[in-house]
Amino acid sequence: MKYTLAFIVFCLFAYNGYTQLQETNPIRINQLGFYSYAPKTAIVVGNTTADHFYVIGLPGTDTIYRGLLTAAIASANSSLTTRVANFSTVTQPGNYVLAVPGLAPSYAFRIGRQVQYPVAVAALKGFYYQRASMPLEAQYAGQWARPAGHPDNIVFVHPSAASGKRPAGTVISTPGGWYDAGDYNKYIVNAGISMGTLLSAYEDFPGYFDTLKTNIPESNDKIPDLLNEALYNLRWMLSMQDPYDGGVYNKCTNASFDGMVMPGVTKLPRYVVQKGTAATLDFAAVMAQCSRITSRMGKQLPGLADSCLRAAKKAWQWALKNPALAYDQTAMNKQFEPVITTGAYGDRSFTDEWCWAAAELYSTTKNKEYASVLAERINDTLALPSWGNVRMLGFYTLLRNQAGVDKSLQPAVQMLQQRLLLFADSLLAPVAQNAFQTVMGRSRRDFNWGSNANAANQGIALVNAYFISKNEKYLQGALSNLDYLLGRNATGYCFITGIGSRSTLHPHHRPSVADGIAAPVPGLLAGGPNPGRQDKCPYEFTEPETAYADSDCSYASNEIAINWNAPLVCLATALEALQYAAGYSKP
Numbered sequence: 009m010k011y012t013l014a015f016i017v018f019c020l021f022a023y024n025g026y027t028q029l030q031e032t033n034p035i036r037i038n039q040l041g042f043y044s045y046a047p048k049t050a051i052v053v054g055n056t057t058a059d060h061f062y063v064i065g066l067p068g069t070d071t072i073y074r075g076l077l078t079a080a081i082a083s084a085n086s087s088l089t090t091r092v093a094n095f096s097t098v099t100q101p102g103n104y105v106l107a108v109p110g111l112a113p114s115y116a117f118r119i120g121r122q123v124q125y126p127v128a129v130a131a132l133k134g135f136y137y138q139r140a141s142m143p144l145e146a147q148y149a150g151q152w153a154r155p156a157g158h159p160d161n162i163v164f165v166h167p168s169a170a171s172g173k174r175p176a177g178t179v180i181s182t183p184g185g186w187y188d189a190g191d192y193n194k195y196i197v198n199a200g201i202s203m204g205t206l207l208s209a210y211e212d213f214p215g216y217f218d219t220l221k222t223n224i225p226e227s228n229d230k231i232p233d234l235l236n237e238a239l240y241n242l243r244w245m246l247s248m249q250d251p252y253d254g255g256v257y258n259k260c261t262n263a264s265f266d267g268m269v270m271p272g273v274t275k276l277p278r279y280v281v282q283k284g285t286a287a288t289l290d291f292a293a294v295m296a297q298c299s300r301i302t303s304r305m306g307k308q309l310p311g312l313a314d315s316c317l318r319a320a321k322k323a324w325q326w327a328l329k330n331p332a333l334a335y336d337q338t339a340m341n342k343q344f345e346p347v348i349t350t351g352a353y354g355d356r357s358f359t360d361e362w363c364w365a366a367a368e369l370y371s372t373t374k375n376k377e378y379a380s381v382l383a384e385r386i387n388d389t390l391a392l393p394s395w396g397n398v399r400m401l402g403f404y405t406l407l408r409n410q411a412g413v414d415k416s417l418q419p420a421v422q423m424l425q426q427r428l429l430l431f432a433d434s435l436l437a438p439v440a441q442n443a444f445q446t447v448m449g450r451s452r453r454d455f456n457w458g459s460n461a462n463a464a465n466q467g468i469a470l471v472n473a474y475f476i477s478k479n480e481k482y483l484q485g486a487l488s489n490l491d492y493l494l495g496r497n498a499t500g501y502c503f504i505t506g507i508g509s510r511s512t513l514h515p516h517h518r519p520s521v522a523d524g525i526a527a528p529v530p531g532l533l534a535g536g537p538n539p540g541r542q543d544k545c546p547y548e549f550t551e552p553e554t555a556y557a558d559s560d561c562s563y564a565s566n567e568i569a570i571n572w573n574a575p576l577v578c579l580a581t582a583l584e585a586l587q588y589a590a591g592y593s594k595p
């Protein structure tokens with residue numbers, strides 16, 4: 009269908025005008041695009057008098073679809089009002105813009121198969137750019153190549169971590185692993201949830217990951233790249249366990265944060281600090297999960313599964329002797345020197361870590377010892393995973409590995425399935441009233457430090473509900489949150505560096521700030537709207553869903569972190585892997 013010449017001319021004019029403007033486009037849309045047979049929604053923000061919208065094919069000016077905007081919806085999470093443009097009936101593969109008379113057209117987007125592949129692969133590659141202790145070479149890192157930083161082969165045992173065989177000042181070696189975030193420290197608690205999330209993605213879709221390549225140095229070996237990447241961090245984690253007692257240090261860290269410089273510029277002393285229950289149980293969980301996965305890869309990874317399981321069991325034993333040892337950095341600093349001021353990840357409740365570690369160890373060994381701890385925890389309340397609450401990772405694992413589960417646990421596992429579906433239903437219930445029609449934003453509490461990880465983790469919970477029920481409504485919810493992260497949100501940003509037309513450009517990420525390259529390191533998920541604004545930086549907008557500053561000052565809304573990237577990898581790869589089974593794409 010052709011539309012009127014006047015309208016076409018208007019659109020093109022507005023489009024050219026728009027590309028010179030830096031302000032946010034009022035049409036909020038997934039900036040990558042849509043699977044042909046999946047739901048397609050854009051959100052028009054602000055007061056528009058037009059009632060119609062148009063989907064226009066590119067290149068050219070053909071109006072492919074004309075639709076009605078809904079009535080205005082007042083957002084519960086800001087003072088914005090929105091109108092919804094649904095164009096799910098457009099299925100023809102191609103490139104498009106969405107236009108509303110009187111407004112600049114949307115960014116161009118694609119309809120077709122594998123449309124979320126760029127974000128899936130970039131988010132996984134993001135971990136490579138976080139690697140400590142090795143140079144990033146141009147053939148893998150492109151313009152973001154850099155020398156190695158933080159060798160971590162001379163690391164001091166901090167007085168808080170002293171033990172008989174390793175007194176304060178002992179030198180140990182804990183090289184490798186990923187930098188946690190925008191800073192250059194390495195924290196076991198946060199590595200734990202990140203690894204658990206990535207390894208779960210692998211366990212859910214091993215076939216998909218067999219062929220997913222990220223162009224990393226290990227890409228030509230016989231191991232999937234997701235596992236290659238995870239193993240880089242796993243080997244570091246193994247070195248964080250005290251071999252004499254099985255306890256695991258909380259972190260490998262500077263005393264205080266490095267300045268905004270490239271890795272390796274500062275050569276300040278590094279320490280391992282205090283062992284703790286959360287770190288040790290998270291470690292046990294990751295090692296048990298990795299053992300289960302790599303036990304089928306004895307040829308490629310000889311001995312690894314056994315080493316991981318031994319490390320997991322040893323950590324578990326230490327935790328039994330120290331069942332609730334919190335990492336309290338303030339208290340620690342009153343007692344020991346040097347004072348440590350880097351991130352704390354100071355968790356104080358451990359029932360969730362016990363649950364996760366028990367679930368992983370049980371699923372790997374089917375040993376009764378772990379079953380009994382699991383039985384105590386299996387009816388605990390469901391909550392989205394976060395670094396301070398990892399219970400759900402244990403539940404996902406249990407559901408995934410329920411074949412052969414002990415009879416005594418079976419009724420609780422059945423119930424867990426039903427409870428997860430109810431949890432997922434509670435995520436879906438408010439979507440219709442949501443001004444952005446996403447699961448994200450069901451409550452103002454969704455917008456905290458690292459809010460974008462909530463969006464991704466909600467999506468993963470829904471994917472798990474889909475595994476149980478095969479009900480496509482859960483995947484729609486998951487897709488709505490991927491749309492959110494890719495631009496259908498109150499800020500108008502795609503929150504993944506290097507993806508989409510208007511994405512995060514100035515993350516609080518030391519290499520991106522210091523490397524002298526205009527474009528940020530790609531594939532990294534910004535923290536997202538956080539009205540707490542703990543960084544005290546200037547924010548143009550301050551309401552729950554708009555409190556986001558694309559500025560490297562803003563560590564409370566614009567840092568990147570491995571525990572935010574990991575659920576993004578998991579969500580994007582799940583949808584890519586499921587697109588055919590769900591009928592969203594035709595092979």
Ligand code: 9MR
Nearest residue numbers: 188189190191351352353457458567569
């Ligand atoms: O993600 C963490 C967030 O939940 C906390 O509120 C915040 C303050 O303690 O710390 C965040 O984690 C940071 C960590 O402590 C150090 N590396 C950067 C992390 C992301 O900002």
